[in-house]
Amino acid sequence: MKATIKDVAKAANVSTATVSRVLANKKGTYREKTARAVRQAAERLGYRRNISAAQLAAQETTTIAVIINDTKTNFWQEVLDGIQDAMDDYQRDSIILYAGNNDPAKLTAAINAALARQVAGILLVAAKVNDEQLTLLDQCGLPYRFVSIYGEENQPGRFTSSNNIEIGQLATRYLVDHGHQRIGLVGIDKSTTGQQRLLGYQKVMSAANLVVEPDWVQYGDYSFLNGQQLFPAIRRLQLTAVITASDMTAAGIIKAARQAGMNLPTDLSVISIDGTFVCDITAPQLTSVSQNFRLMGQQSVADLLNNAASSFVPVKIVERESVVSR
Known part of the structure; x- marks a missing residue:
C-alpha cells in the first residue's frame, strides 16, 4: 500500500x-x-509529496519538468517552443532534462531528477517508458503527460499527440490517389509510434486491394543517415513512392537518390511525416503529412495544468514538389 x-x-x-x-x-x-x-x-x-490540483491552481509550485527523449529527428525544437509559449501564458517556469535516445537508464535518471526537485508536474516528450518507470510516475503523486507519443502502456488520459494511425492513412491514401501501387514505408521503428503508422499504412493499402510485400516496410531510426542507408533497398525493390518516417529520413533518401542519378520525383515520389522546415530546403521540396508541433507543445501544458483528457492535435497534407501522379 x-x-x-x-x-x-x-x-x-x-x-x-x-x-x-x-x-x-x-x-x-x-x-x-x-x-x-x-x-x-x-x-x-x-x-513522495503529492501536489493536488488545488495546489496547482494556487501556484504553490510553478515549475514544470520537461523530459526530452533526444530523437534523431528535428521535430522536438518546435514542441519546446510551444511549451515555452504556454509557460509564458500561464506564468510558469520549466526545467529541461535530457533522457538520451531511447536509453532506459537515462530516462529513469531524468524522472528521478525531476522528482528530486519541487515541481508541479512532468511533461515527457517522445519518451518511451517501461513498466518500472510508469509505476514510478504513478506513485509520485504529480500530474504527468506524454507529448508526441501514446499507447496502451502510457495509460489513456495522459497524452497530447498527433494521431499516428491517421498519419499513416493520410500519407498512403495521398499516394494511392496519385496512382501509386508500389508504395514503401521507410524509417519507422518498432515502437508504438512506428506500429501505429504501419497500421494506418496497411489499412489503406488493404482497402485499395494492394498487396504489401514484406520488404516494402523498412525499419530505421528516423535519422538523415538512416535515409541514406535505406535507399539501396528502395531502389532494389523498384518502389515508385515512399512514405518516410520523418523529414530527416526523407532528406537522406533524396540525397542518396540524386547521387545515384535518379530523377525526383519522376523516378521516385516521396512524402514525409512531420512537416518541419526541412521540407522547404530539399530539392524537390517535400510534400508532407504535417504535424502542428508548436500547438502540440502549447496544448500539452494546458492539458497538464487543467487535468484534461487525452487529446490529438490535427494533422494535414501540405503539398509541395516531391510527389507526381503515375
Missing part, C-alpha cells in the same frame, strides 16, 4: 503539518534535526 503523509508523520513522531512544511522546503518553520527525521522516514517509506 502506498505510504501517506500520516505514515511519515507517525514514523518521524511529528505532526502532518510539520511533514508538509519540511517536504515543501519552507525553511525557518522547523528544526534541522526534525527535517532529517522527516526526510529519512519519507525515504524509508517511499513517500
Whole structure:
C-alpha cells in the first residue's frame, strides 16, 4: 500500500503539518534535526509529496519538468517552443532534462531528477517508458503527460499527440490517389509510434486491394543517415513512392537518390511525416503529412495544468514538389 503523509508523520513522531512544511522546503518553520527525521522516514517509506490540483491552481509550485527523449529527428525544437509559449501564458517556469535516445537508464535518471526537485508536474516528450518507470510516475503523486507519443502502456488520459494511425492513412491514401501501387514505408521503428503508422499504412493499402510485400516496410531510426542507408533497398525493390518516417529520413533518401542519378520525383515520389522546415530546403521540396508541433507543445501544458483528457492535435497534407501522379 502506498505510504501517506500520516505514515511519515507517525514514523518521524511529528505532526502532518510539520511533514508538509519540511517536504515543501519552507525553511525557518522547523528544526534541522526534525527535517532529517522527516526526510529519512519519507525515504524509508517511499513517500513522495503529492501536489493536488488545488495546489496547482494556487501556484504553490510553478515549475514544470520537461523530459526530452533526444530523437534523431528535428521535430522536438518546435514542441519546446510551444511549451515555452504556454509557460509564458500561464506564468510558469520549466526545467529541461535530457533522457538520451531511447536509453532506459537515462530516462529513469531524468524522472528521478525531476522528482528530486519541487515541481508541479512532468511533461515527457517522445519518451518511451517501461513498466518500472510508469509505476514510478504513478506513485509520485504529480500530474504527468506524454507529448508526441501514446499507447496502451502510457495509460489513456495522459497524452497530447498527433494521431499516428491517421498519419499513416493520410500519407498512403495521398499516394494511392496519385496512382501509386508500389508504395514503401521507410524509417519507422518498432515502437508504438512506428506500429501505429504501419497500421494506418496497411489499412489503406488493404482497402485499395494492394498487396504489401514484406520488404516494402523498412525499419530505421528516423535519422538523415538512416535515409541514406535505406535507399539501396528502395531502389532494389523498384518502389515508385515512399512514405518516410520523418523529414530527416526523407532528406537522406533524396540525397542518396540524386547521387545515384535518379530523377525526383519522376523516378521516385516521396512524402514525409512531420512537416518541419526541412521540407522547404530539399530539392524537390517535400510534400508532407504535417504535424502542428508548436500547438502540440502549447496544448500539452494546458492539458497538464487543467487535468484534461487525452487529446490529438490535427494533422494535414501540405503539398509541395516531391510527389507526381503515375
